[in-house]
Amino acid sequence: MSLNYLVIEGNIGAGKTTLAQMISERYQAKLVLEQFADNPFLPKFYENQEQYSFPLEMAFLAERYNQLHRELSHFDLFSTFTVSDYYFMKSLIFAQNTLQPDEYNLYRQFFTIIYDKMPKPDLYVYLHKDTDLLLKNIAHRGRTYESHITKEYLEKITRGYFSFFRQQNDIPILIIDTNGIDFVNRPEDFEKLTETIFNREFGKGITRILLD
Numbered sequence: 001m002s003l004n005y006l007v008i009e010g011n012i013g014a015g016k017t018t019l020a021q022m023i024s025e026r027y028q029a030k031l032v033l034e035q036f037a038d039n040p041f042l043p044k045f046y047e048n049q050e051q052y053s054f055p056l057e058m059a060f061l062a063e064r065y066n067q068l069h070r071e072l073s074h075f076d077l078f079s080t081f082t083v084s085d086y087y088f089m090k091s092l093i094f095a096q097n098t099l100q101p102d103e104y105n106l107y108r109q110f111f112t113i114i115y116d117k118m119p120k121p122d123l124y125v126y127l128h129k130d131t132d133l134l135l136k137n138i139a140h141r142g143r144t145y146e147s148h149i150t151k152e153y154l155e156k157i158t159r160g161y162f163s164f165f166r167q168q169n170d171i172p173i174l175i176i177d178t179n180g181i182d183f184v185n186r187p188e189d190f191e192k193l194t195e196t197i198f199n200r201e202f203g204k205g206i207t208r209i210l211l212d
Contacts, residue, residue, distance in 0.1 A: 010127035013137035032084035043145035172202040180212030
């Protein structure tokens, strides 16, 4: 499959950043990673979601737009394609699950103005993991500010992603169940993933694949 812009997505702890980095290294692709650690509201949000959800989501919206606009508007002669560990639609998915209705309605107005101008990926890959495995991965990487993430919050985000998928018919969406594989520590599992992503054709809409 010929790709110019590939997105690797997933819930918190799904391994999207790691896989994007591995793909970039394997295929000499331009790598675009979300700069979430630079958001000053993130640690505060995990401690007090009600108070800091709106400034957090607005800060993410501005940063994601600026980064993607900057990175995707410049062609890299030394890269075969671009791979990113997030898609701009992520902003709306998380905001829908963190903001109050009046805040979300205001937020969505800003989002809609920007979204129509953003490039669409040639393939959107979503790494699905069960919530217990997400929590295990989050605990393993030991980020202090993530210690407040709950099972309920992760499940809300997962539902938000799948709600988004059901509304999309303009981009190819590949949902890969990765509960039974370990692409970081088992090279054969990484090969399964890349074989699935790059050596198959996917039409617009949703395709689900179980890897084990």
